[in-house]
Amino acid sequence: MSDIEFTSKQKQAMSEDLQHYLENEFDVEIGQFDAEFLFEHICKNFGPAFYNKGLQDAQAIVEKKVMDITDEIYQIEKISDF
DSSP: OOOOOOOHHHHHHHHHHHHHHHHHHHOOOOOHHHHHHHHHHHHHHHHHHHHHHHHHHHHHHHHHHHHHHHHHHHHTOOOOOO
16 A cells, blocks of 8 residues: 655645644644644554545445446346246
């Protein structure tokens, strides 16, 4: 699996969101560097779990669609002696 990568603009926006969240919810002020470090930590340690959950959810959708298609194919099957 390749690393989960974001553009610098996305990283900056998410780091700023972390700063605002910590300040508003916990009255904790952190600088931009610390917010970026925290963001990287979250991505590295928790990102794969979120990524894998997304893959599992996508796989469940695909499996359901395949089952629906299989059911529809069985419904149009014709009886044959051969």
